[in-house]
Amino acid sequence: MQKSDFEAELRSGGYTQIESKALDPKPGNDEHVHDYDIRGMVIDGVFIVKQGDQSVTYRTGEIFAVPAGRRHSEEIGPQGAHILVGRKY
Numbered sequence: 001m002q003k004s005d006f007e008a009e010l011r012s013g014g015y016t017q018i019e020s021k022a023l024d025p026k027p028g029n030d031e032h033v034h035d036y037d038i039r040g041m042v043i044d045g046v047f048i049v050k051q052g053d054q055s056v057t058y059r060t061g062e063i064f065a066v067p068a069g070r071r072h073s074e075e076i077g078p079q080g081a082h083i084l085v086g087r088k089y
Helices: 003-012
Strands: 016-023 037-051 054-059 063-066 072-088
Touching (some): 003 037, 003 072, 016 037, 054 063
Antiparallel strands (some): 037 063
């Protein structure tokens, strides 16, 4: 999926605050929650999301999601990552 197509999909799905983020490598962050749904696509690199006991590695072109209120943490691969992400309140 192209970046522009994914952004249009986010908008049509009610996602707002859509932004592109360049992320530096990071071994992980503390578990946390958001009061909004997150849906994103990896533009480049590796982005790992851990929800509960499940850790999923997302690579270029893959889409990830974290529902509001769900405890999770993220890890950024050794080369960093570039993601496009939207929030739905």
